[in-house]
Amino acid sequence: MNNFKQFIVNLFPFSAKYIHINRGLDYIKEEADAEEKDYVMGADNDINWKVLQEDGNWLNSLPENEVQRGNNLETMGCTGYALLNILEILAKQKWGETWNLSDRYLNCMSNTGVNGNSMKTVLETVRKYGCVNESTFGWDRNTFNWNQYYTKPNQSIIDQGIAWTKKYSFGYEKVWNSDNSLREAIKYSPLYIAVYAWYSRGALYYSVGNANHASVLAQMPPKVDYDSYDPFIKHLDENFSIPYVYRIYLEKKELSYNQEALKKLMDRGLKYIMRPLSNGEIYELREDGLRKLSADEARDFGIRTLEKSKELIGVTESLYNSLLV
Numbered sequence: 001m002n003n004f005k006q007f008i009v010n011l012f013p014f015s016a017k018y019i020h021i022n023r024g025l026d027y028i029k030e031e032a033d034a035e036e037k038d039y040v041m042g043a044d045n046d047i048n049w050k051v052l053q054e055d056g057n058w059l060n061s062l063p064e065n066e067v068q069r070g071n072n073l074e075t076m077g078c079t080g081y082a083l084l085n086i087l088e089i090l091a092k093q094k095w096g097e098t099w100n101l102s103d104r105y106l107n108c109m110s111n112t113g114v115n116g117n118s119m120k121t122v123l124e125t126v127r128k129y130g131c132v133n134e135s136t137f138g139w140d141r142n143t144f145n146w147n148q149y150y151t152k153p154n155q156s157i158i159d160q161g162i163a164w165t166k167k168y169s170f171g172y173e174k175v176w177n178s179d180n181s182l183r184e185a186i187k188y189s190p191l192y193i194a195v196y197a198w199y200s201r202g203a204l205y206y207s208v209g210n211a212n213h214a215s216v217l218a219q220m221p222p223k224v225d226y227d228s229y230d231p232f233i234k235h236l237d238e239n240f241s242i243p244y245v246y247r248i249y250l251e252k253k254e255l256s257y258n259q260e261a262l263k264k265l266m267d268r269g270l271k272y273i274m275r276p277l278s279n280g281e282i283y284e285l286r287e288d289g290l291r292k293l294s295a296d297e298a299r300d301f302g303i304r305t306l307e308k309s310k311e312l313i314g315v316t317e318s319l320y321n322s323l324l325v
Contacts, residue, residue: 002022002023002074022076022115022116022212023076023078023116023197023212023213023229024068024075024076024077024078024079024112024116024117024212024213024214025078025079025116025117025118025119025194025211025212025213025214026113026115026116026117026118027194027210027211027212029115029117029118029121030118030119030120030194030211030244032118033118033120033121034120046171047171047173047249048251049173049188049247049249050188051187051188052090052093052094052187052188052189053093053186053187053188054187056183056186056187056219056220056221057218057219058089058093058186058190058218058219058226059218059219059224059226059233061089061090061092061093062085062089062218062226063085063088063089063092063098063099063100064100065230065232066081066085066103066228067141067228067229067230068081068103068228068229069141069229070139070140070141070142070143070144070149071141071142071143072143072144072145073141073144073145073146073149075103075104075107075112075149076112076113076114076115076116076117077103077104077106077107077112077116077117078116078197078213078214078215078228079107079110079112079116079117079118079119079121079122079214080103080106080107080110080112080117080122081103081214081228082119082192082193082214082215082216082227082228083106083119083122083123083126083192083214083248084101084102084103084106084131085190085216085226085228086189086190086191086192086216086248087099087101087126087131087170087248087250088100088101089190089216089218089226090189090190090248090250091250094250095252099133100133100134100135101131101132101133101134102131102132102133102134102136102137102138103134104137104138104139104149105131105132105136105137105153105157105161106122106125106126106131107149107150108137108149108150108151108152108153109125109129109152109153109158109161110122110125112150119192119194119214119244119246122214123172123192123246126170127165127170127171128165129158129161129162129165130160130161130162130163130164130165130168130170131161131164132153132157132160132161132164133279136157136160137153137157155318156277156316156317156318157277159316159317159318159320159321160277160317162317162321163317163320163321163324166253166255166321166324167252167253167255168250168251168252168253169249169250169251169252169253170248170249170250171248171249172192172246172247172248172249173246173247173249174244174245174246175191175245175246175247176245177242177243177244177245179220181245182217182220182242182245183220183221185245185247186217186219186220186247188247188249189247189248189249189250190216190217190218190226190248191216191217191220191245191246191247191248192214192216192245192246192247192248193214193215193216193217193225193242193244193245193246194211194213194214194242194243194244194245195207195211195212195213195214195215195225195236195240195241195242196208196209196210196211196212196213196241197212197213197215197227197229198213198229198234200234203235204235204236204237205225205234205235205236205237205240206236206237206240207237207240207241207242211241211242211243211244215227215228217242217245218233221238222235222236222238223235223236223237223238223240224236255289255290255324256324256325257288257289257290257323257324257325258322258323258324258325259287261322261323262285262286262287262289262290262323265285265323266285266287269310269311270285270311270312270313271284271285271311271312272284272285272293272311272312272313273285273290273312273313273314273315273320274312274313274314274315275314275315275317275320276314277316277317281293282297282298282312290323
């Protein structure tokens with residue numbers, strides 16, 4: 001049905017004002033979720049914003065392209081895809097790290113439905129439940145249907161997401177949608193935006209209807225969008241309407257440790273723990289906290305030797321989380 005509607009809009013752009021094409025942004029829910037107390041750029045809050053990209057061009061830090069639909073499924077998950085694209089861009093720009101986070105986890109945990117979701121709901125889901133890697137909770141684009149994709153993760157995977165929130169500080173601010181505000185806000189992060197998807201004429205895309213899709217403003221000026229539909233990079237008309245805009249904050253935390261929980265493990269004679277359900281990270285137990293072993297250290301030390309000497313134990317994500325405050 002959406003394809004037929006898009007065909008009509010392509011022929012008669014003015015019809016977009018009367019034909020609703022659902023691309024995953026629940027516009028009604030987005031308006032309902034908006035609150036006066038939402039942080040607005042420039043208002044006082046606890047986030048220490050820093051300029052990261054003075055020229056407003058994040059195109060050199062884009063992640064691997066991922067489309068939000070499969071052969072048998074339209075996930076309606078643009079709100080999740082767009083936000084995770086921004087986190088992956090920030091990780092690459094700030095720390096040179098290549099992330100591939102699970103869109104399925106975020107879309108499931110935020111209760112995305114057949115009408116999509118609101119950007120605000122997805123933002124708050126990351127704040128509460130964090131993120132996990134695609135390898136932890138992925139999906140097969142060739143075979144998955146709606147029910148398979150939206151099967152909720154088990155508690156062990158949710159615990160991994162919660163552990164992410166203890167490692168990273170995540171925040172956001174709403175941005176006024178004037179061009180001047182966008183040019184300033186995009187210096188701090190790629191922008192999480194609501195757009196009309198999609199109508200193009202020549203090399204440019206134009207907003208001819210109400211916002212129905214969440215995406216990423218990856219450069220301004222000129223306005224360049226990074227999207228979860230092919231083509232992934234879209235050049236927007238300079239007057240393209242962007243009604244909802246958020247800038248995103250991501251920083252690594254200095255971890256605090258639960259000394260009592262650490263002591264209990266050390267009193268058992270343990271010197272190391274491993275997180276087999278995460279990425280197999282190994283940590284040295286120390287009185288002042290945990291020290292993550294590098295890949296070389298873990299290999300050289302010899303996991304099998306540690307296991308035989310009973311100085312290494314695999315722990316659940318729940319137990320790992322109990323070691324952090």
